[in-house]
Amino acid sequence: DAGITQSPRHKVTETGTPVTLRCHQTENHRYMYWYRQDPGHGLRLIHYSYGVKDTDKGEVSDGYSVSRSKTEDFLLTLESATSSQTSVYFCATQADGTVQTQYFGPGTRLLVL
Amino acid sequence: QQQVKQSPQSLIVQKGGISIINCAYENTAFDYFPWYQQFPGKGPALLIAIRPDVSEKKEGRFTISFNKSAKQFSLHIMDSQPGDSATYFCAARNSGYALNFGKGTSLLVTP
Secondary structure, three states, X not given: OOOEEEEOOEEEEOOOOOEEEEEEEOOOOOEEEEEEEEOOOXXXXXXXXXXXXXXXXXXXXXXXXXXXXEOOEEEEEEOOOOHHHOEEEEEEXXXXXXXXXXXXXXXXXXXXX | OOOEEEEOOEEEEEOOOOEEEEEEXXXXXXXXXXXXXXXXXXXXXXXXXXXXOOOEEEEOOEEEEEEOOXXXXXXXXXXXXXXXXXXXXXXEEOOOOOEEEOOOEEEEEEO
């Protein structure tokens, strides 16, 4: 699992509130990713980072922002949570471009009421 | 738009049988095709992967078959076991390193 932890593991929040999910890695991997997993959709990329302070959007980035101030931490923020953002969120890391394996964290289950 | 199409959505196989999951893609720039296995409540874990210059890769009971001209690849699980019951995802990567996942196949291996 490449030493990936996600916090919190479970969260219930209300519509309109901001939410921040944290991904922490101990392997010094350069690349980090945030995916969401929903039934019938598989895993979809939200945002990714290719270095400290270097981030880019994925296919479902609307309503989300990210920050990476340190190699080991990648934060995902839902600026104003909506019920459509109820999902399981996975963080993943990858050492560098030549080493292909993406390692996934245990996930955060988010419920927006 | 789903860049990788996976089938079937669910699969039931008897113990000892062969499980086959198929994926198709359109983007010829994809250069790496992994399969991930996910158990309930866990994150996906890499099972096996292949590059398009190879037609087949085998690791234990798991084999990827790759057909570049048809833009299809498949996972074969030989001698399927109840412990193989999980959700399987195929994926494809382009030069940007992000993975495009299929929607997943829920496999149940019955005793």
